[in-house]
Amino acid sequence: MIWSKEETLPREEIEKIQLERLKETVNRVYAKVEPYRKKMDEAGVKPEDIQSLADLSKLPFVTKQDMRDNYPFGLFAVDRDSLVRIHASSGTTGKPTVVGYTENDLKTWTDCVSRIACMGGASSHDVAQICFGYGMFTGALGLHYGLEKIGAAIVPSSTGNSQKQIMYMQDFETSLLVATPSYALRLAEVAKEMGVDPEKDLKVKIALVGSELLTDAMREEMHKVWGRDILITSNYGMSELMGPGVSGECLEHCGMHINEDYFIPEIINPVTGKVLPAGEQGELVITCIKKEGLPLIRYRTKDITRLFYEKCACGRTFCRMENLSGRSDDMLKIRGVNVFPSQIEEVILSFEELGPHYEIVLEREGYLDKLTVRVELAESTDSFAALERITNAVKNKIKVILGLDAKIKLESPNTLQRFEGKAKRVKDLRSIK
Numbered sequence: 001m002i003w004s005k006e007e008t009l010p011r012e013e014i015e016k017i018q019l020e021r022l023k024e025t026v027n028r029v030y031a032k033v034e035p036y037r038k039k040m041d042e043a044g045v046k047p048e049d050i051q052s053l054a055d056l057s058k059l060p061f062v063t064k065q066d067m068r069d070n071y072p073f074g075l076f077a078v079d080r081d082s083l084v085r086i087h088a089s090s091g092t093t094g095k096p097t098v099v100g101y102t103e104n105d106l107k108t109w110t111d112c113v114s115r116i117a118c119m120g121g122a123s124s125h126d127v128a129q130i131c132f133g134y135g136m137f138t139g140a141l142g143l144h145y146g147l148e149k150i151g152a153a154i155v156p157s158s159t160g161n162s163q164k165q166i167m168y169m170q171d172f173e174t175s176l177l178v179a180t181p182s183y184a185l186r187l188a189e190v191a192k193e194m195g196v197d198p199e200k201d202l203k204v205k206i207a208l209v210g211s212e213l214l215t216d217a218m219r220e221e222m223h224k225v226w227g228r229d230i231l232i233t234s235n236y237g238m239s240e241l242m243g244p245g246v247s248g249e250c251l252e253h254c255g256m257h258i259n260e261d262y263f264i265p266e267i268i269n270p271v272t273g274k275v276l277p278a279g280e281q282g283e284l285v286i287t288c289i290k291k292e293g294l295p296l297i298r299y300r301t302k303d304i305t306r307l308f309y310e311k312c313a314c315g316r317t318f319c320r321m322e323n324l325s326g327r328s329d330d331m332l333k334i335r336g337v338n339v340f341p342s343q344i345e346e347v348i349l350s351f352e353e354l355g356p357h358y359e360i361v362l363e364r365e366g367y368l369d370k371l372t373v374r375v376e377l378a379e380s381t382d383s384f385a386a387l388e389r390i391t392n393a394v395k396n397k398i399k400v401i402l403g404l405d406a407k408i409k410l411e412s413p414n415t416l417q418r419f420e421g422k423a424k425r426v427k428d429l430r431s432i433k
Contacts, residue, residue, distance in 0.1 A: 003118040003150070004111065006261045007316045011309070014317065017261050019053055021289035026050050026059070029295055032077045035070050036062070036297065056264065056287065057275050061298045064097055067240065072098040078293050087239055088136045099138070099239050100293040106145070108290055109242050112259045113146020116248025119257060119316075120233035121206045124151025127172055131179040131187070132211065133159045133421055138243030139211050143178045146245060152176065159183065159420035162190040169202050176206040181218045182423035184209060185356050188225035189418075199227030210235045210244055212422045213324050215342050217349035221356040234323055240299060241286050247321055252313050255320030262290045265321065266298070267307055270328045281306045283328055284321065302328045304340075332426065334362065334369050337404055341425050347397050348375050353390050357416045364430040371406040373398070376413055 002008060009017075027047045029036050039060040040046070049058060067075060076083075084103050088096040101109065122128065128147045132140035134156060148154050157168055165187055168174065177184060184207055188198045196202065207222065207230060214234040222232055236256050237244035246263055247256035258265050263286050267276045270283040284301045288294075304325040311317050326340035333339075341360055348358050358375040373394070381387065391408045398406045417424075 001118045001123060002315060003115040007115060007257070007318055009261075009317055011317060014260050015053060018264050018289060021261075022053070022056065022264065022287065023047070023050055025287075025289050025291075025295050026297065029077055029297060033075055035066065035074055053264070056266070056298070059298050061273065061285065061300050062296050063300050064240065067097040068095045071095045073100070075296070076100055076293055077295055078102060083293055087138045087243070089239055096136075097240055099243075102292040105242075105291055105293050108262060109142060109245055110145045110149050112242065112245030112262060113142050114149045115146075115259060116235045116245055116257075117143070117147050117150055117152075117208060119248040119250040119314075120208045120235065121231045121251060122147060122150060122152060122176055122208065126152040126176040126206065127155060127174050128152040128176040128178060129155040129157055129165070129168060129172070129174040131157060131159055131165060131177065131183055131420075137421075138237070138239045140178075142237070142243035142245060143208065147176075147178075162187055162420075163194060166191045166194055166196055166202075169204060170196070173203045175203050176208065177204050178208050178210075180212045180419070180422060181209045181214050181222060182212060182356075182419050183421070184222055185218075185225060186418045186420070188222075189414075192225075198225055199230075205230060207232045208235060209233070210237070213326065213342055215323075215345055215349075217346050218356065221349055236303075236321070236324070238301060240294075240296060241288060241301075242291065246286065249323075250312060250314040250316060254312060255308055255322050257312065257316050257318040257320055260318045263287065264289055265307055265319065267305070268300075270302075270304075278307050278309050278319075281322075281325065304328060330426075332360075332362065332428070334371055334404055337402060339402055339404070343402060344373060344398065345425075347394065347401060348373070350397070351390065351394060353378055353386075354394070354410075355413060357418070358425065359416055360426045362426070362428045362430050369430065371404055372409060373406050374409045374411055374416065376411045376416055378413070380412055 030047045043060045045058045082102050083100040085101040088098045130140050134140040191198045219232050233249040235248040237246040247258040249256045266285040267282040268285050276282045284303045284305050286299050287297050306322040307319050309319045326342050348354050355376040355378045361372040363370045394408045
């Protein structure tokens, strides 16, 4: 189902809307946001210089550090009396990034999420169980209101108490699950421990997953435990931009459609900042063109992806972003080699003998980096020959793909930590004395 007519507009009309809203946003931000006005003045650009979408590249970038430097409300374009909702990041690495919404912003947010929910197969007939944490995190409430808008019945179960989550799924006949990919796997694991077969005994037919990277291998792992018939679609967003609803995957599984009438995407070289042509991989930059409270311009997401502008078989004309390869700040430098954790995950999940739970440990011995991959076996075995064969096979495949030697530690099932929110797969101990 297509939620709104804007999703199928011709490219010329999409770009006309974008330019009109970009001009208005730049004028408003220049007039009302002093830190951004200073950035524009330093870059030698005025609002009147923006006469085409190509002129967007003249404007300076905004980063998460800008938000922290102007904590809490320094980048807002409205006064606090106009805000009806405030969210914030966890702030585990310093001051949190604060985002705020006007009444119109909440309507926009809800509409965007309703679109991506419909893209992902949701309908008014669904019972949607939301297993994101409710609170300052934007994910739960964003999906809550968007799904509610299309008529789905909401089960706001949040995270934790996984056995009770399974009970709700049974008793309420949950048909749609909202969770991170890793927590969706954990729920299936708990269900089996309870003697419940996720595929046969539950009625979950759709998984709208987000908040962490969904690789093809992870999607395959989800199919193994939830069944071949479950529809798994990924969606994308971040609090700074709005929350979930920036883009979502349709039933064609060929990338996530960006709500282009609300967001203008660019791909840049993460080192030089140069804008790259469509189809080339780089860092995603997003400009918000319909937000009132916090209209960020050219926000550097640090997410690595590509953009495609061909019309999709689903009928939507909004451009698509490829499922993320990783984040530029998640990229690990190991003995001079650039490595994304998702590359190691792809290797692990290519072995049937291994489960989807793993940990990457980085240490330094003398002047050399040491890479250890801890990964659970799918099933316990006492066969030394089997363990040695698996260990060597994983080690060799990592060597071929990444060009790195790694120590492989096979763990018994249910040994490694499980995560209800975003999975933390990397333990970098190289700076610890």
